[in-house]
Amino acid sequence: MVSKISLRSHFDLMTELSSLLIEELRGCEYSKAEFYQLPDIDANDEQTVPEFIKVNKLTGASAHESILNAYLNIYTKAGQSSKVLKRYPGVLVLKNPDTTAIKNRIMQVNQAKADFKACVLSIDNNDARFEAVHNAIPNLITLAAYRKIHCEVDSPFSVRFTWMHKHATKTLTKKLALEMLEKSASYNNPRMIDQHSWLALVEQEKMRVASLSEHEKLRIRRPTRVSPQVNVRYTAKQRYHVSAALPFILINPQPDVKIGELKHYEKPQNHPRKREYDFLVDRLYLEQV
Secondary structure (H helix, E strand, C coil): CCCHHHHHHHHHHHHHHHHHHHHHHCCCCCEEEEEEEECCEEECCCCCCCCCCCCCCEEHHHHHHHHHCCCCEECCCEECCCCCCCCCCCCEEEECCCHHHHHHHHHHHHHHHHHHHHHHHHHCHHHHHHHHHHCCCCCCCCCHHCCCEEEECCCEEEEEEEEECCEEEEEHHEEEEEEEHHHHCCCCCHCCCCHHHHHHHHHHHHHHHCCCCCCCCCEEEEECCCCEEEEECCCCCCCCEEEEEEEEEEEECCCCCCCCCCCCCCCCCCCCHHHCCCCCCCCCCCCEE
């Protein structure tokens, strides 16, 4: 069993290294600092999927301070959601730093984050895990503490921001799908329809799943909330993207690197990914593999 002391020691090492990184970054010259403030997510709006997200762009000294603060923004705040994590997109372009030292520090921080995560996940039971973590570190947003800090030391052609629609996927058997539908039959007044209509709808869904063979493979592809990401490009074929949940650090790049900015998010009228799938049970995003 993981002890409170073990959890706390892993966490303290992670925060100590993060604080050292922040102080070292504070002492570095920078040629560009841009931070994109996103709205706070109220606890009452956790289930609401936004169709528009306003982005407030900060530059210069105010952006620099917001970027540094973001790396230790891992605690709950009164009234704000702790289930839907707030993101802190931004970019910090360092000018003539000790590249090896900064890169090594970031690697140390990320390793400490990975070790803390492994310590937490070694507790098998979800309820026990929650209880242990929040006894050891009150008000911690555990997933926020896990976030990796991304950086680049080679000079790319461009660093740009965009919004990504992701899907949470889960595979399941016909039996599990039927059990899930059976449970949903007991829900009250979903979609504001009467209980009789709801039961009839669920029964139709159960018949659809029951008609499949026993070995049919099923999958839930549930869309998650849109999130910002960083796209790093060297050539048309050599590129990658990472989460923009934390500010991206670009270390001593060439002066002609193109830096993009994060625009306001507007939900597409007809999202193309939705049309690609013929769902077996539309409301659960349940499909045959």
